[in-house]
Amino acid sequence: MKSYLAAAIQMTSLPDLQKNLVQAEELIDLAVRQGAELVCLPENFPFMGEEEEKIAASEAIGQQSEKFLKTMAQRFQVTILGGGFPVPTEGGKVYNTCLLVDPNGRELARYKKVHLFDVNVPDGITYRESSTVKAGEDLPPVYASPELGTLGLSVCYDVRFPELYRHLSQKGADVLFVPAAFTAYTGKDHWKVLLKARAIENTCYTIAPAQTGHHYGRRQTHGHAMIIDPWGVVLADAGDEPGLAIAEINPDRLEQVRRQMPSLQHRVFL
Numbered sequence: 146m147k148s149y150l151a152a153a154i155q156m157t158s159l160p161d162l163q164k165n166l167v168q169a170e171e172l173i174d175l176a177v178r179q180g181a182e183l184v185c186l187p188e189n190f191p192f193m194g195e196e197e198e199k200i201a202a203s204e205a206i207g208q209q210s211e212k213f214l215k216t217m218a219q220r221f222q223v224t225i226l227g228g229g230f231p232v233p234t235e236g237g238k239v240y241n242t243c244l245l246v247d248p249n250g251r252e253l254a255r256y257k258k259v260h261l262f263d264v265n266v267p268d269g270i271t272y273r274e275s276s277t278v279k280a281g282e283d284l285p286p287v288y289a290s291p292e293l294g295t296l297g298l299s300v301c302y303d304v305r306f307p308e309l310y311r312h313l314s315q316k317g318a319d320v321l322f323v324p325a326a327f328t329a330y331t332g333k334d335h336w337k338v339l340l341k342a343r344a345i346e347n348t349c350y351t352i353a354p355a356q357t358g359h360h361y362g363r364r365q366t367h368g369h370a371m372i373i374d375p376w377g378v379v380l381a382d383a384g385d386e387p388g389l390a391i392a393e394i395n396p397d398r399l400e401q402v403r404r405q406m407p408s409l410q411h412r413v414f415l
């Protein structure tokens with residue numbers, strides 16, 4: 146594993162696939178021009194809109210998202226994480242799918258979001274992700290990259306389930322991905338502290354691309370795409386406007402933190 150720059154992209158996705166892909170491309174371009182070799186897009190990067198509209202368009206969204214990720218990776222010669230897009234299933238629902246592709250446009254790893262956001266948020270908005278999304282049944286994969294380290298996948302609401310990240314760190318993860326579209330209401334109190342906890346307890350870099358701002362109807366997200374080091378230090382935070390959090394992923398720092406705090410070696414129960 147080498148030292149390199151990673152970027153967590155922050156966008157305001159709208160109910161408009163083409164516009165979102167243009168926005169994503171501009172931000173990938175910006176990240177690459179700043180030297181990023183690993184570029185990560187948030188959950189719902191290709192579409193945020195009413196559930197019915199998403200389902201109706203899911204075939205096009207799924208196909209175009211996958212093609213987009215592979216084209217961008219090849220064009221910019223970087224590894225790209227597509228943090229979550231709908232892929233139709235047989236029963237009429239979609240999998241909320243996260244995809245990692247290499248600079249040749251080849252698929253490295255794929256994960257279907259397991260924990261679905263069925264929550265009555267105290268601001269009065271009810272989320273029923275399971276009404277349109279079928280839960281994945283498998284634990285997320287890691288991809289062991291000789292250059293970028295061992296990369297572990299997850300999506301958004303998963304961040305509340307530490308056992309999933311324990312699984313990833315047991316599989317050797319050095320870097321945890323948490324692409325998200327966190328609600329503005331939950332995000333202000335929970336987002337950063339959950340991400341820091343996952344980074345600290347697994348002594349892993351944590352890369353969390355995010356959605357921000359107002360998308361449609363009353364749907365508002367928290368922003369603060371960030372990259373956190375294995376000690377829990379926030380290396381970069383994108384604030385609340387579309388943009389980037391960009392930081393160095395450094396194997397020497399990883400090794401240093403794991404020497405200073407060898408908690409992964411002291412696990413008793415898992």
Ligand SMILES: O=C(O)CNC(=O)[C@H](CS)NC(=O)CCC(=O)C(=O)O
Pocket residue numbers: 188189193194262272273274301302305326327328331332335364
């Ligand atoms: O709603 C949409 O438009 C698209 N879907 C999402 O953004 C997903 C599923 S509803 N959001 C989350 O998982 C938020 C989790 C979260 O905010 C928390 O855990 O507090």
